[in-house]
Amino acid sequence: MGLSLLNNPTNPAVMQNDLHAKTNAKAEVSKSSIPSEEEIKSKLDTFVKEEHEKASLAAIQNADHILKNANSENKLDDTLREFKEFHEKISNLLFSNLDTSSDRKT
Numbered sequence: 001m002g003l004s005l006l007n008n009p010t011n012p013a014v015m016q017n018d019l020h021a022k023t024n025a026k027a028e029v030s031k032s033s034i035p036s037e038e039e040i041k042s043k044l045d046t047f048v049k050e051e052h053e054k055a056s057l058a059a060i061q062n063a064d065h066i067l068k069n070a071n072s073e074n075k076l077d078d079t080l081r082e083f084k085e086f087h088e089k090i091s092n093l094l095f096s097n098l099d100t101s102s103d104r105k106t
Contacts, residue, residue: 035043
């Protein structure tokens with residue numbers, strides 16, 4: 001009969017033991033869910049590295065954009081310079097032909 005009282009779930013002593021067991025289990029779960037200092041440092045290092053990589057990538061993309069704009073401006077400048085040179089050559093040829101044709105008339 002003494003053993004049946006200890007195994008009875010309504011027995012206050014058994015209920016008290018169950019409560020302690022549940023409390024201890026919850027405490028163990030809580031302890032295991034709290035990360036260690038090393039885990040926290042590792043996660044912070046990872047976060048900082050990822051943020052640094054994001055910032056670096058953004059800076060690289062910005063630099064690429066600036067270079068593309070500069071290259072297109074340089075291409076426009078080169079095209080304009082080539083056009084001016086072409087215009088000058090054509091003008092020289094035209095005026096030299098005009099000068100030659102006017103010399104022939106006289």
